Amino acid sequence: xxxxxxxxxxxxxxxxxxxxxxxxxxxxxxxxxxxxxxxxxxxxxxxxxxxxxxxxxxxxxxxxxxxxxxxxxxxxxxxxxxxxxxxxxxxxxxxxxxxxxxxxxxxxxxxxxxxxxxxxxxxxxxxxxxxxxxxxxxxxxxxxxxxxxxxxxxxxxxxxxxxxxxxxxxxxxxxxxxxxxxxxxxxxxxxxxxxxxxxxxxxxxxxxxxxxxxxxxxxxxxxxxxxxxxxxxxxxxxxxxxxxxxxxxxxxxxxxxxxxxxxxxx
Numbered sequence: 001x002x003x004x005x006x007x008x009x010x011x012x013x014x015x016x017x018x019x020x021x022x023x024x025x026x027x028x029x030x031x032x033x034x035x036x037x038x039x040x041x042x043x044x045x046x047x048x049x050x051x052x053x054x055x056x057x058x059x060x061x062x063x064x065x066x067x068x069x070x071x072x073x074x075x076x077x078x079x080x081x082x083x084x085x086x087x088x089x090x091x092x093x094x095x096x097x098x099x100x101x102x103x104x105x106x107x108x109x110x111x112x113x114x115x116x117x118x119x120x121x122x123x124x125x126x127x128x129x130x131x132x133x134x135x136x137x138x139x140x141x142x143x144x145x146x147x148x149x150x151x152x153x154x155x156x157x158x159x160x161x162x163x164x165x166x167x168x169x170x171x172x173x174x175x176x177x178x179x180x181x182x183x184x185x186x187x188x189x190x191x192x193x194x195x196x197x198x199x200x201x202x203x204x205x206x207x208x209x210x211x212x213x214x215x216x217x218x219x220x221x222x223x224x225x226x227x228x229x230x231x232x233x234x235x236x237x238x239x240x241x242x243x244x245x246x247x248x249x250x251x252x253x254x255x256x257x258x259x260x261x262x263x264x265x266x
Contacts, residue, residue, distance in 0.1 A: 009126060013081065013102060016124050020059070021084035023217035027060050030215035033201045035062065037255055038119045041148045042066045044193070044259055049073040051114040054138075056103045057121020061089030064096055067117065077113075079103065104131050108138045115144040123150045123174055132187035136262055145189065145260035150174045151196060153254040161240035165232060177256045184260055193259035202248035206240045209251045
């Protein structure tokens with residue numbers, strides 16, 4: 001995705017914040033896939049006592065609970081673009097500073113943190129090259145990054161169904177893992193670990209599969225789309241239903257789990 005003008009960037013970020021703000025109260029009810037990814041990510045989380053970490057794209061604060069469970073002495077800051085999401089996070093976060101800001105323009109001094117954790121948030125960022133340089137800036141030497149994000153090949157079921165209806169893309173597209181890792185290396189990070197996994201969620205209906213996106217704020221915001229008419233929705237629903245399995249309606253994701261270390265240049 002390439003958005004260059006200041007006005008277009010501001011508009012995009014406002015749309016992202018609005019979508020997630022609208023989903024703040026329903027998020028936890030529908031975030032089954034997000035919880036699955038977070039659980040996998042936390043198997044790689046091993047901070048030192050009294051470290052200072054920032055959770056970027058904290059949402060309703062699920063990661064904060066998990067981080068504090070692993071290391072109760074951890075000092076945490078929660079950052080999100082959506083104020084309403086932070087209000088939800090505040091209800092479950094204990095002793096955590098809440099910051100409403102953009103992951104690509106962090107309001108922190110250099111070398112402010114020992115670690116950054118971010119689960120399923122950076123796919124909403126526009127310029128990953130700048131993003132990782134900014135993260136490198138705010139970390140101490142030997143600082144750690146632990147991130148999960150969607151990569152190319154995610155949600156093929158949606159693409160296949162819409163291809164049969166109108167031949168258009170109706171969901172966000174994501175970069176290759178290799179491209180992301182190149183941005184990490186260019187920013188100065190050492191890639192300590194990188195793994196791509198296919199994770200599939202199953203639903204009782206096409207509507208529930210689509211709601212798993214809409215009700216957590218993860219619907220399309222990268223381009224203008226017409227309102228889907230009842231007839232087009234019915235055609236889409238029929239096309240998607242053809243992909244049903246014994247386990248239900250599938251929705252698959254390609255998820256990257258990345259571990260980075262800030263290289264100490266002395």
